[in-house]
């Protein structure tokens with residue numbers, strides 16, 4: 001059945017065309033982004049959800065999204081999505097981090113000019129027939145100091161443009177490296193240094209607990225008298241009440257805001273303040289940016305739903321469309337190794353160790369580890385997938401270790417997974433053969449070669465004559481056909497293991513009878 005996607009926000013037509021061309025069924029219902037109850041009523045029907053900022057994907061929406069696999073944000077900010085809730089439910093959240101960055105940077109520059117020259121107010125006055133030539137005295141921006149709070153994608157584009165406009169640019173961004181600052185031609189400063197020196201301040205950070213009210217009443221006091229403030233990032237970065245007071249007192253000469261604490265902003269304390277320029281969250285609203293983000297989000301969602309490729313996900317490692325065909329058999333192997341060990345584990349897991357040897361060590365091991373953890377945790381939990389498994393492991397204090405090494409031993413490449421519990425360590429290794437099928441190559445350090453089918457039986461026993469005959473008779477008496485039978489042992493007469501595929505479920509009484517055989521230590525049915 002074709003995957004189904006809902007677009008619940010205003011998105012360029014380009015997205016619909018892409019979905020259709022990729023064989024994805026798409027419903028374009030932008031009104032649902034503003035109608036939570038209507039969204040809740042239908043969200044269960046969809047595998048994918050494409051949004052902008054109007055749709056609030058709350059915990060409640062996620063709980064109702066029983067089939068949802070991916071949420072794609074056509075844009076940058078994902079503060080309207082409850083990512084922890086999505087992750088816990090195994091839903092990928094992706095955005096399009098670059099598609100609207102230039103457009104938004106241009107908006108910030110446009111806002112800076114608007115407020116420096118009071119263009120919106122002068123426009124209103126002129127069209128009202130007032131011709132107030134002396135009222136609208138502006139300031140030049142050439143030679144002025146621009147302070148950027150946040151110098152990531154958008155901040156750096158603003159920096160480049162501002163340098164082109166002959167401004168001196170300061171940047172406060174704890175994650176900006178000295179090399180990057182040098183490349184951009186900006187001076188890296190601390191926040192107080194920026195506040196004290198900037199003639200214009202422009203904000204370009206996400207809204208986090210650290211950045212909320214980063215421009216507080218206290219911060220405003222540290223700015224130069226006559227400073228201008230531009231916010232095209234997120235409402236909440238600036239204390240709106242404190243800014244209103246600073247505009248009224250004339251300490252802040254002007255402010256230009258595209259974003260507000262409450263949106264849509266129908267009323268706001270900043271409305272009507274002297275030299276206040278406002279736009280209704282238009283930062284990303286150009287034809288070019290909207291086409292970019294719509295195309296990108298539709299490609300990303302389709303790639304995931306159709307081919308399993310993951311890009312720009314915020315809660316899962318990326319898997320490119322190019323690497324997906326080569327990676328997928330190893331993803332399956334990692335998950336099966338995890339599932340093998342997970343099904344045999346009955347006590348609390350302390351750690352999961354993954355050893356990637358040979359070619360697989362060069363692959364996307366973050367994705368493989370996520371798959372392995374999925375396998376380990378699936379027997380213990382109801383719903384877990386590659387999105388939720390790493391965070392579930394973290395929440396449960398399961399230590400995850402990855403080791404990568406070159407080729408060793410008989411196999412060109414292999415993955416070895418070890419589960420550590422209070423009682424023991426259990427390891428299982430496997431590889432992918434030329435036919436693309438995963439194979440087990442070692443269990444508990446004992447070599448063997450076995451494929452995995454839907455119904456398997458795993459036995460540990462003493463390597464003594466008579467075991468195979470008696471075991472085979474028990475299965476035969478129960479009408480269970482053996483599809484494959486693989487054996488391994490440490491040494492003649494030592495510890496032995498048997499891993500066999502059977503055509504159907506082995507009844508509990510047969511398992512009990514096998515387990516009662518004198519040389520048998522453990523019998524476990526395994527499902528894959």
Ligand SMILES: NC(=O)c1ccc[n+]([C@@H]2O[C@H](COP(=O)([O-])OP(=O)(O)OC[C@H]3O[C@@H](n4cnc5c(N)ncnc54)[C@H](O)[C@@H]3O)[C@@H](O)[C@H]2O)c1
Nearest residue numbers: 077104150151152153154173175204205206232233283284
């Ligand atoms: N107005 C709009 O329509 C519009 C459009 C696009 C993006 N945005 C918003 O613009 C903001 C920036 O987007 P981006 O693509 O540049 O993001 P980005 O992640 O590339 O850059 C954000 C930068 O902020 C920095 N940062 C994080 N915490 C900080 C802190 N405490 N102090 C200082 N710097 C800090 C990060 O190191 C990073 O370099 C986001 O909030 C995004 O949602 C708004």
Ligand SMILES: O=C(O)[C@H](O)COP(=O)(O)O
Nearest residue numbers: 052053054075076077284
């Ligand atoms: O984070 C973003 O990408 C911007 O805020 C744009 O939001 P929008 O897509 O709702 O215009």
